[in-house]
Amino acid sequence: MEIILNDINLFHPKQKLNEKNTSVLLEDGVISKIGNLKPNDFEEAEVFEFAGKYVVPGFFDMHVHFREPGREDEETIVTGCNAAANGGFTGVACMPNTQPAIDSAETINFIKGQAQSHLVDVYPIAAATVGREGEVLSPMAELFEAGAVGFSDDGVAIKSASILRKVLEYSQMYDLPVIEHCEDYTLAGGAMNEGLNSTLLGLPPIPSVAEDLIVSRDIQMAEYTGGKVHIAHISTKNAVQLVREAKAKGLKVTAEVTPHHFSLIDDTIKTYDTNFKMNPPLRTQEDVDAIIEGLKDGTLDCIASDHAPHSIEEKEEEFQSAPNGILGLETEIGLTFSELFHKKILELKGIVEKLSINPRRILNIPVPKFDVGQVANFTILDTDVVWTVDAKKFKSKSKNSPFDKKLLTGRAVAVINNRKMFYNNGFINI
Amino acid sequence: MNESFKIVDKLGLDRILTRIAHEILEKNKGSQNLVLIGMRTRGEFLAKRIHEKIKLIDNVDLPIGVLDVTLYRDDFRTRMKQPEVSVSDITFDINEKDVILIDDVLYTGRTVRSALNALMDFGRPSSIQLSILVDRGHRELPIRADYVGKNIPTSQNQEVKVKMEEIDGEDAIYNIDFNNK
Amino acid sequence: MPLSSRHLLGLHGVPKEDIQLILDTANTFKEVLARPIKKVPTLQGKTIVNLFYESSTRTRISFELAEKRLSADTINFSLSSSSVKKGESLKDTVKNIEAMKIDMIVIRHSAAGTPFYLTKIADANIINAGDGTHEHPTQALLDMYSIREKLGKLEGLKVCIVGDISHSRVALSNIFGLKTMGVKVSVCGPSTMIPRQIEELGVDVIYNIDEAIQENDILNVLRIQLERKAGENFPSLREYAKYFGITRERLDKNGKEILILHPGPINRGVEISSEVADGSDQIILDQVTNGVAIRMAVLYLLGTLN
Numbered sequence: 001m002e003i004i005l006n007d008i009n010l011f012h013p014k015q016k017l018n019e020k021n022t023s024v025l026l027e028d029g030v031i032s033k034i035g036n037l038k039p040n041d042f043e044e045a046e047v048f049e050f051a052g053k054y055v056v057p058g059f060f061d062m063h064v065h066f067r068e069p070g071r072e073d074e075e076t077i078v079t080g081c082n083a084a085a086n087g088g089f090t091g092v093a094c095m096p097n098t099q100p101a102i103d104s105a106e107t108i109n110f111i112k113g114q115a116q117s118h119l120v121d122v123y124p125i126a127a128a129t130v131g132r133e134g135e136v137l138s139p140m141a142e143l144f145e146a147g148a149v150g151f152s153d154d155g156v157a158i159k160s161a162s163i164l165r166k167v168l169e170y171s172q173m174y175d176l177p178v179i180e181h182c183e184d185y186t187l188a189g190g191a192m193n194e195g196l197n198s199t200l201l202g203l204p205p206i207p208s209v210a211e212d213l214i215v216s217r218d219i220q221m222a223e224y225t226g227g228k229v230h231i232a233h234i235s236t237k238n239a240v241q242l243v244r245e246a247k248a249k250g251l252k253v254t255a256e257v258t259p260h261h262f263s264l265i266d267d268t269i270k271t272y273d274t275n276f277k278m279n280p281p282l283r284t285q286e287d288v289d290a291i292i293e294g295l296k297d298g299t300l301d302c303i304a305s306d307h308a309p310h311s312i313e314e315k316e317e318e319f320q321s322a323p324n325g326i327l328g329l330e331t332e333i334g335l336t337f338s339e340l341f342h343k344k345i346l347e348l349k350g351i352v353e354k355l356s357i358n359p360r361r362i363l364n365i366p367v368p369k370f371d372v373g374q375v376a377n378f379t380i381l382d383t384d385v386v387w388t389v390d391a392k393k394f395k396s397k398s399k400n401s402p403f404d405k406k407l408l409t410g411r412a413v414a415v416i417n418n419r420k421m422f423y424n425n426g427f428i429n430i
Numbered sequence: 431m432n433e434s435f436k437i438v439d440k441l442g443l444d445r446i447l448t449r450i451a452h453e454i455l456e457k458n459k460g461s462q463n464l465v466l467i468g469m470r471t472r473g474e475f476l477a478k479r480i481h482e483k484i485k486l487i488d489n490v491d492l493p494i495g496v497l498d499v500t501l502y503r504d505d506f507r508t509r510m511k512q513p514e515v516s517v518s519d520i521t522f523d524i525n526e527k528d529v530i531l532i533d534d535v536l537y538t539g540r541t542v543r544s545a546l547n548a549l550m551d552f553g554r555p556s557s558i559q560l561s562i563l564v565d566r567g568h569r570e571l572p573i574r575a576d577y578v579g580k581n582i583p584t585s586q587n588q589e590v591k592v593k594m595e596e597i598d599g600e601d602a603i604y605n606i607d608f609n610n611k
Numbered sequence: 612m613p614l615s616s617r618h619l620l621g622l623h624g625v626p627k628e629d630i631q632l633i634l635d636t637a638n639t640f641k642e643v644l645a646r647p648i649k650k651v652p653t654l655q656g657k658t659i660v661n662l663f664y665e666s667s668t669r670t671r672i673s674f675e676l677a678e679k680r681l682s683a684d685t686i687n688f689s690l691s692s693s694s695v696k697k698g699e700s701l702k703d704t705v706k707n708i709e710a711m712k713i714d715m716i717v718i719r720h721s722a723a724g725t726p727f728y729l730t731k732i733a734d735a736n737i738i739n740a741g742d743g744t745h746e747h748p749t750q751a752l753l754d755m756y757s758i759r760e761k762l763g764k765l766e767g768l769k770v771c772i773v774g775d776i777s778h779s780r781v782a783l784s785n786i787f788g789l790k791t792m793g794v795k796v797s798v799c800g801p802s803t804m805i806p807r808q809i810e811e812l813g814v815d816v817i818y819n820i821d822e823a824i825q826e827n828d829i830l831n832v833l834r835i836q837l838e839r840k841a842g843e844n845f846p847s848l849r850e851y852a853k854y855f856g857i858t859r860e861r862l863d864k865n866g867k868e869i870l871i872l873h874p875g876p877i878n879r880g881v882e883i884s885s886e887v888a889d890g891s892d893q894i895i896l897d898q899v900t901n902g903v904a905i906r907m908a909v910l911y912l913l914g915t916l917n
Contacts, residue, residue, distance in 0.1 A: 196811050196812075202724075202744045202746065202780060202783060203743075203745075272723070316700070316702055318722030319722065319724045320721075320724075321722060
């Protein structure tokens with residue numbers, strides 16, 4: 001099948017491409033012509049008019065939780081991929097805290113099988129230790145061979161420094177990053193950031209130093225072993241500074257931040273709404289300011305949602321006992337554009353780097369190219385459209401988002417990958 | 431426009447209270463077993479004056495208390511405003527006493543009903559006798575006064591207002607017409 | 612002027628007029644409690660549910676007495692835990708109770724924010740009898756009432772709350788309420804038990820108990836929770852008693868008149884010595900009596916709202 005994406009701005013920072021008002025011809029999902037289309041091409045193809053919207057290399061979210069296997073009531077691989085497509089992503093890396101954990105090749109094969117014919121590419125992150133229990137190394141070579149792109153015990157940090165060391169040493173053989181949820185387990189267990197608000201609300205606190213301690217530990221271990229450490233969902237001012245210093249020393253340390261950690265602060269918890277409960281928790285304005293600074297100066301490499309679906313009944317519990325986590329895939333682009341692009345923190349180049357190029361680089365996944373003969377892997381963006389979030393329309397199986405009814409500026413209007421297009425709320429084969 | 435007519439002045443009020451004091455002593459053949467209890471708000475001041483008069487007549491200092499009946503009202507759900515509570519002050523035993531319950535205006539009888547219930551929670555008096563300054567009729571419950579200052583029959587769009595120096599700045603009884611236009 | 616809210620969830624943000632009204636109304640009920648027949652028919656026909664997810668005998672009894680003395684019908688639900696995994700969810704329990712047509716819910720729960728959550732799922736008036744480490748408004752109200760009763764006023768006084776401040780809903784409600792009423796508030800305890808940034812609530816922090824005694828008119832002495840692992844927050848009960856306990860010697864050494872409050876139950880020999888607990892500086896039992904009057908006042912003011 002032939003399709004034409006007409007009147008688009010092709011934007012690819014890595015290829016230094018910035019073509020305004022051009023068109024692209026795709027044949028069976030492969031790039032056939034870029035620009036200089038003839039009237040003849042238009043006769044044969046189905047034409048999609050985009051009126052000047054940006055086409056960028058497909059966005060990639062390197063931190064999502066698809067609850068399959070184990071909690072298919074909350075999300076499945078398919079519904080998660082649908083949410084990703086609706087959010088404007090063509091690829092995701094999914095975390096291993098499923099039931100059972102992703103600590104065997106069989107589980108990796110199962111997950112890849114579930115995602116097989118989907119527009120969205122799914123790359124599993126495998127558990128660093130068996131069952132994520134922090135005691136025994138998982139079969140990392142076999143997991144790599146089956147398709148794992150990184151290791152993590154996410155949900156918790158790798159429990160002991162000695163095991164962390166081994167994981168970093170072993171994963172080096174395959175040049176894989178170790179993705180760490182940085183939290184000291186002896187300081188863990190609270191419900192919100194420690195500060196004036198936790199006292200006012202009477203909620204058990206999580207001190208910010210719990211994150212800083214493990215960020216510091218992991219950076220030093222990366223230095224000692226020469227391994228690659230990626231700091232997941234960074235949230236504190238001090239942690240950002242530690243990563244900045246590590247990079248200045250040339251260490252193999254990277255970091256990601258979630259949209260909620262650059263948009264919200266702990267004041268929002270006043271109504272005990274569990275849609276504001278996640279780990280790491282929402283912090284203070286000082287921390288948000290440091291994160292914005294970190295995004296500007298390149299300390300923070302990418303944006304990743306930590307998409308964490310939860311069932312209605314579990315989120316309807318008392319704040320202290322409700323599970324941590326909120327959805328992210330279907331509000332990520334909107335928040336990024338509203339808070340970073342339109343507030344002049346990042347330009348489009350920076351956004352594409354943080355949402356498309358850097359996540360893949362960290363996971364050793366090839367960045368899609370805009371060249372004739374390449375399989376088209378595009379996100380098509382409307383950077384200025386104002387829209388209202390409606391959780392009822394989410395493709396995710398769950399609805400736990402604090403952004404319902406929020407007004408955002410900017411969203412993806414279509415994604416193309418694997419010879420499929422998601423456009424106007426539906427999938428088309430192309 | 432409401433029209434007010436003063437029907438009793440300061441001197442007239444004083445004479446009424448003197449007569450009531452005498453009537454109380456006459457009916458009870460003296461003051462041996464009597465206690466006076468005034469109902470908030472104006473009943474309290476009326477009770478004090480009757481107390482003084484009895485002291486002048488019989489040279490006796492009767493026990494005197496104040497009763498707040500707000501907690502016994504029957505109209506919580508229908509009232510627009512939540513009534514303000516105050517404190518009762520009855521420091522003596524009323525068991526087997528003759529209680530003279532004193533209030534300013536007797537109308538539907540519901541307030542007196544509340545007062546009877548309240549008094550029963552303080553003890554078991556020998557008798558409760560009701561002394562009222564003005565009876566304006568329109569009873570909704572079977573209640574009657576033992577001592578009446580003045581009978582002032584009224585219609586539904588009229589009101590009788592008792593004013594007392596202690597809180598209103600003057601002693602008088604007014605008849606008020608609500609003219610509905 | 613009725614209360615500005617149809618619930619009592621805490622004292623944070625409650626206007627001075629409301630606190631004043633509750634304290635003044637409690638006078639009426641204290642008088643009722645002095646009568647031979649301690650009952651008034653005011654809340655006849657109202658049904659009040661005491662939903663206690665945390666065990667507590669004294670607070671529940673105090674509420675129950677208050678309810679019965681107002682002639683309301685009372686139902687007691689005592690449950691050991693709440694989360695979905697262990698049984699019926701809180702939401703279902705409350706909705707089921709409400710379906711039986713009740714008017715008011717008195718809730719005690721170990722999770723902060725539970726009373727607020729109930730206001731979203733129930734129509735009844737909600738009264739917080741203690742939610743985790745958040746608030747315990749009726750306790751603070753009876754503490755203020757007791758102080759006012761003994762000393763004749765609240766404004767301008769100096770109160771110090773002594774003990775494990777970081778885990779105390781009694782402390783927090785007292786801080787909010789006392790400050791609204793113009794009282795100067797300070798807290799005293801080992802630094803491991805004082806929450807960070809508590810000064811931002813407008814309270815002073817003192818680590819020395821003698822200094823606390825010298826600078827204040829009233830001490831509100833909190834119970835040291837024996838349930839919490841003692842070794843983690845402070846070295847031992849012995850150390851706490853030695854350096855923070857209120858004893859006769861300590862009061863005499865500082866040689867001044869000071870009023871002692873305690874929310875109970877007291878750990879004799881730990882935060883307060885037997886001698887002081889039974890002595891003349893304390894008004895602990897008055898607090899208990901006043902507790903019933905205050906709770907009657909709160910139930911009256913909320914229960915008779917249209």
